Amino acid sequence: MTIALEAASLTKVIGDRTIVDQASFLLKAGEVFGFLGPNGAGKTTTIRMLVGLIRPTSGSVTICGYDIRREFEKAMRCIGCIVETPDLYRFMTGRENLEHFARMLGVRNGEILRVAELVNLANRLDQRVGTYSLGMRQRLGIAQAMLGDPKLLILDEPANGLDPAGIREIRELLRSLAAERNMAVFISSHLLAEIEMICDRVAIIHRGKVLREGPVDSLISSQKAMEFRVSDVNRAAAIFHDLGAPVIKPAPDSDVIQVSIAESEAPPLIAALSHAGVDIYYARPRVQTLEEMFIEVTGGETVG
Amino acid sequence: METMFPALIQNETLKVLRRRRFLIVVGILLVIMTLVSYSQYRQLKAAQNQNWRAEIQEQVARYENRLRRGGINDSWARSMRAEVRRLQFYLDRDINPRQPTAPLVVRTFANAAGFLLLPLLIGVLGSDIVSAENAEGTDKLLLTRPVRRWKILASKLVTLWMFATLTLIVGAGLSWIVSAPVLPARGWDAPMFNGFSFAGETFTVESVRELPLWKDALIAYGLEWYALIAVAAIALLLSVLFRSSAASIGTMLASLIGGTILTRISPDWTAGKYLFVSALPLADYYSGQAPPYEGMTMMFCIGLLGAWGIGALIIAFVIFTRKDVFG
Numbered sequence: 349m350t351i352a353l354e355a356a357s358l359t360k361v362i363g364d365r366t367i368v369d370q371a372s373f374l375l376k377a378g379e380v381f382g383f384l385g386p387n388g389a390g391k392t393t394t395i396r397m398l399v400g401l402i403r404p405t406s407g408s409v410t411i412c413g414y415d416i417r418r419e420f421e422k423a424m425r426c427i428g429c430i431v432e433t434p435d436l437y438r439f440m441t442g443r444e445n446l447e448h449f450a451r452m453l454g455v456r457n458g459e460i461l462r463v464a465e466l467v468n469l470a471n472r473l474d475q476r477v478g479t480y481s482l483g484m485r486q487r488l489g490i491a492q493a494m495l496g497d498p499k500l501l502i503l504d505e506p507a508n509g510l511d512p513a514g515i516r517e518i519r520e521l522l523r524s525l526a527a528e529r530n531m532a533v534f535i536s537s538h539l540l541a542e543i544e545m546i547c548d549r550v551a552i553i554h555r556g557k558v559l560r561e562g563p564v565d566s567l568i569s570s571q572k573a574m575e576f577r578v579s580d581v582n583r584a585a586a587i588f589h590d591l592g593a594p595v596i597k598p599a600p601d602s603d604v605i606q607v608s609i610a611e612s613e614a615p616p617l618i619a620a621l622s623h624a625g626v627d628i629y630y631a632r633p634r635v636q637t638l639e640e641m642f643i644e645v646t647g648g649e650t651v652g
Numbered sequence: 653m654e655t656m657f658p659a660l661i662q663n664e665t666l667k668v669l670r671r672r673r674f675l676i677v678v679g680i681l682l683v684i685m686t687l688v689s690y691s692q693y694r695q696l697k698a699a700q701n702q703n704w705r706a707e708i709q710e711q712v713a714r715y716e717n718r719l720r721r722g723g724i725n726d727s728w729a730r731s732m733r734a735e736v737r738r739l740q741f742y743l744d745r746d747i748n749p750r751q752p753t754a755p756l757v758v759r760t761f762a763n764a765a766g767f768l769l770l771p772l773l774i775g776v777l778g779s780d781i782v783s784a785e786n787a788e789g790t791d792k793l794l795l796t797r798p799v800r801r802w803k804i805l806a807s808k809l810v811t812l813w814m815f816a817t818l819t820l821i822v823g824a825g826l827s828w829i830v831s832a833p834v835l836p837a838r839g840w841d842a843p844m845f846n847g848f849s850f851a852g853e854t855f856t857v858e859s860v861r862e863l864p865l866w867k868d869a870l871i872a873y874g875l876e877w878y879a880l881i882a883v884a885a886i887a888l889l890l891s892v893l894f895r896s897s898a899a900s901i902g903t904m905l906a907s908l909i910g911g912t913i914l915t916r917i918s919p920d921w922t923a924g925k926y927l928f929v930s931a932l933p934l935a936d937y938y939s940g941q942a943p944p945y946e947g948m949t950m951m952f953c954i955g956l957l958g959a960w961g962i963g964a965l966i967i968a969f970v971i972f973t974r975k976d977v978f979g
Contacts, residue, residue: 392979399796401977424798431796432979435789439670448666451659452797492793 352532358407382547428498434489438478482509579627660807689831753839757831762872767933775904778887780897844868875934882961889964
């Protein structure tokens, strides 16, 4: 498998603040990669370092084998991107915008119609971008990023401003690009459900550090937990604690308690509970959603 | 697959035109030149039934009286004395220096507009050529293409220079178009006297050259073009330094107007001669107007503008190619 993007120990220090701290991750061709983090976690700074807008204090970015500092032009030829908002020239038409960026790439004009059709914008190309809705600008941004057949797409919040149908369309487009063209797609998002649906792998960034990185299902299954509904949560928590089982949420106001153990480790805990006279109404395995894992990993901070 | 430089210039040109900046510049020039040619027309009408010799002689006498009374600063006195000697020179040769013709309006445009109007217009064109991309967020796309940053800035610089040149040409063309129908259109070969020089307090006519108007105009426009190229470089620097278009245009206008005021009110503060604004009216100095400070020869002014322009470009390129682009 070829590596489309490699970030190695990316660090950005401004003054005495470390905005991004030793962030490392890998993107393979044909893979959709999700980049998750609350606001102010260093997501945008990281993306800006990936595309050469911000110079890292230390660490390196390699795109399709080219170091972004030493071989900027070759590296950038492999990238199509939208950083933060899809800002295009509002005083020009969609077509003029695409022609503008096609010229910078040395790409044929026939490409313009192809990418415009890809995002369903071909019939609005001759209107000024200032008259576009946010969703249309987002799609024009993606069309622009697709010019020149990049091997890596970097999209910041691509679902922003799209209606549910538009989101589905983009999701299908991105999946098919990854599957059929073996493109690598890097997506940052605060829509966890979206990331969970579309991404193969996820990295979670919080306070400038990449806390987890791995395949979506393994990140979730590695967080397997059992959920017990019992008559006395506090006693159950104490018993689990004595047995060395890690309690996730000793929720005092409910009668449900979660323990991060595999199913196979459950019987001794159930036995211990009955022995102590704690009634068990049910015990069931629960698959953590990405959102729950995210909140746990980042210490309860909400996203977006 | 190297990106061609002309393609980048095509992009930048398209953006300047689509932003309608150049349209505004042409509009301003049209309004001003119409007013100028109308006032020249009135003057022509007035001059026809007047004895110009008497009028010029009266003006000379007025200046001499003012000089005798004293109490004016050195630089004013110097230029007043020069004006007296210049008028005397025309009187001696029996040439009416104030007979307006269309070629004269075109020729005068280089001096009159070159000193403040054209630099202001170049400021309007150039000061947001980079900062507008910041303000509109399009810099994120522009700088993530496979084109080195220095090439992008260079394409903006060349585009700005092209529009500065075009502004000068359009200004000259408009001044002809609005004045030719109402003023005498002949006179491209009328004699022009230039090179009145000052050796201390003594005025010398030995260095005066007589040139046909068209040749004289070409030299004045050439000097003006050089000054505008330097102004464009400074406008580019301001555009790189400021994130907002308003701030960079504002700073450009303030430094042009502020610098001009400074050279007028504090001619004793001799360090003022190193301000680029002091050297801007190259065409005026060529025509014989005394520069505001001692020791400002034509070569000094040309060198000073060159140094400012090159300095501004070095700073602009270093900052632009190294800066972090935040949101």
